[in-house]
């Protein structure tokens with residue numbers, strides 16, 4: 200069986216054309232990074248990244264562990280500074296408290312004081328903003344109604360996470376950064392959170408989120424930015440990102456298969472074999488030409504996850 204290999208067109212040079220200028224003009228972007236590099240000692244977490252987020256976008260940052268997603272979010276919201284390059288937030292510096300009042304953030308890890316009550320924390324965060332949303336409505340939106348007087352230490356893990364996400368929305372922000380917002384939530388809570396994020400977005404809010412749940416990015420984001428090894432590997436709509444890899448999944452029932460050209464990855468599942476390829480037509484022609492007995496042939500577009508794995512495998516190979 201063929202080994203995984205570089206997807207055609209994948210790799211650092213493969214960012215697609217939409218949007219055409221990923222560093223977008225300042226007046227068009229609520230936040231943007233221009234040729235940003237961030238190093239931690241010997242580690243280059245981000246390597247000359249240019250990326251702009253326009254008003255009303257819902258952007259999903261996708262990438263494997265250590266790709267640089269959290270670093271980018273921390274730079275966007277002023278928690279870290281770039282080693283070189285520049286970051287602009289709401290037309291100014293992310294270090295400027297005035298700009299930061301226009302945004303909301305849920306970091307990947309939140310340590311909320313265990314002895315404070317839910318209502319107290321919401322009020323404390325709200326006090327930092329010139330205007331804030333009504334506490335009851337906020338807690339209801341995040342499934343935390345009735346918990347105002349509960350100490351944070353007495354919340355379940357999922358409730359704590361929902362509170363951390365809710366806090367990003369307290370100050371009625373234009374732009375929120377959500378770093379893996381649904382980690383640790385069960386399916387129902389995750390879907391409820393998706394609805395809250397969608398509501399914010401449909402009301403004109405701009406969202407940048409990271410997730411390891413590719414299904415989540417597919418469900419929520421209209422624009423997907425794939426980050427790998429500190430670089431933007433792909434930037435486009437979900438469909439475009441899938442098409443960058445141009446990968447199709449060919450599934451069939453067959454015995455041992457000969458070496459087939461153009462197979463990026465092969466997986467066996469019971470008596471079914473899945474072949475990932477960027478040219479399904481050619482692969483099927485090869486199967487017929489090789490006189491391989493097969494049945495139950497299916498050709499499907501890949502999930503974003505498969506496209507993503509192919510793109511990042513390509514960057515590592517490069």
Ligand SMILES: Nc1ncnc2c1ncn2[C@@H]1O[C@H](COP(=O)(O)OP(=O)(O)OP(=O)(O)O)[C@@H](O)[C@H]1O
Pocket residue numbers: 239240242243244262263264265266267268269270271307
């Ligand atoms: N404070 C730090 N000190 C040293 N290295 C760091 C620091 N923060 C991040 N790094 C390194 O920078 C790289 C990018 O990390 P980052 O957390 O941005 O990735 P990520 O895509 O968010 O990963 P994950 O999905 O695991 O959260 C990694 O190699 C990480 O080890």
